[in-house]
Amino acid sequence: MDKFLAQLRAAAEPTRLRLLALCARGAFCVTDLCEVLGQSQPRLSRHLKLLVEAGLLERVPEGANAYFQLPPGAELARMLLARLPEDDPLLAADRRAAVRLAAERAREASDAFRRDGADWDEIRALALPAEAIEQALLGLLPPAIERFLDIGTGTGRLLEVVAERAERALGIDASREMLALARARLAERGLAGRCAVRQADMYRLPLPDAAFDVAALQMVLHYAEEPAAALAEAARVLRPEGLLVVIDLAPHERGELLERHAHRWPGFDDAAIAGWLGSAGCAALPPVAVPGPLAVRLWPARRLPGLVAPPAAPALTF
Known part of the structure; x- marks a missing residue:
């Protein structure tokens, strides 16, 4: 029961719900999340730390970065997200910003590979x-x-x-x-x-x-x-x-x-x-x-x- 209550408390905040909704769609690093949500890194880092400690998100180190995503079997997080309105303007704006950011990241990576002469396919x-x-x-x-x-x-x-x-x-x-x-x-x-x-x-x-x-x-x-x-x-x-x-x-x-x-x-x-x-x-x-x-x-x-x-x-x- 303690873990369940801790997860409910961790999710019961607007920014943290937005983070959960984004990370359910894929893995994001802190820099990406700051750009999508328009908030500072220290602020989002505190929210992410609470979500990770509650077991609602997992932190995956990758080089100098770390990516955040829903862990396997995150039933409570998925249940909460299923009840969020799809037409919520804030969540819809987050989704659009995430799609745009993903396209920019892919283009940057592709251009880098072309400059370096590497064949990525x-x-x-x-x-x-x-x-x-x-x-x-x-x-x-x-x-x-x-x-x-x-x-x-x-x-x-x-x-x-x-x-x-x-x-x-x-x-x-x-x-x-x-x-x-x-x-x-x-x-x-x-x-x-x-x-x-x-x-x-x-x-x-x-x-x-x-x-x-x-x-x-x-x-x-x-x-x-x-x-x-x-x-x-x-x-x-x-x-x-x-x-x-x-x-x-x-x-x-x-x-x-x-x-x-x-x-x-x-x-x-x-x-x-x-x-x-x-x-x-x-x-x-x-x-x-x-x-x-x-x-x-x-x-x-x-x-x-x-x-x-x-x-x-x-x-x-x-």
Whole structure:
């Protein structure tokens, strides 16, 4: 009862209700919330602290910033928000400001990537058959997924593809600019309630053991200095019998990709992937080929049960 009363007291204030309504639509940092609500950072920080302490919001650190969002299972917060009038002029103004801000952030991130010469949508940059690759992946996935992990999520396209099947989906990427694009994509498509993104290193995921049913690495492994270590870490966070899918280039002779696109590996053959998956405690399944200007392969595998996992990294909720 004490926790319930604390949550009711924390929510019973106009600014805090506005914060809850915004954070239910996606993750926002303090700077974004200050711009949307037109209030000072010290004032909003106090409100956010009360909401976090009451368990109505969760604070997710990301580099020098922190993002605020509704935690999983925030039943009371969602019940209160469901009773707020949709046509309230203040809440409607907040929603419009949040949409505008998300568009500005996405444009800034995109411009930064163009200035730096980075391709933030590599599948299309390489003229690969995106739709065929996505359909091949969906053909490997179960019809219902409780928790899905996209390692190297980039702009979050894969989260969008699997959103209809996944109860919760998390994308991990090391680039803050990529994550800005991903957040904008998810918010624009109304997927921020089920899909989230976090900044993290794929070699040391801040996630507990056996936390996910499915994990995927799409066009990520050819950048890895240590592909075996990346796959071992992905396998660690899979439950027994969980599905791991690697989507990447087959062996090729396009040497310019190593220079212009900073690829570390000129594709992978089945034997190399199968060996790394076996070392990671996974049983490789038959690969799937997708023809195109550059051949793409999907390597699915099942996490074997009964293996001792390495020590878990600190838990990260989403």
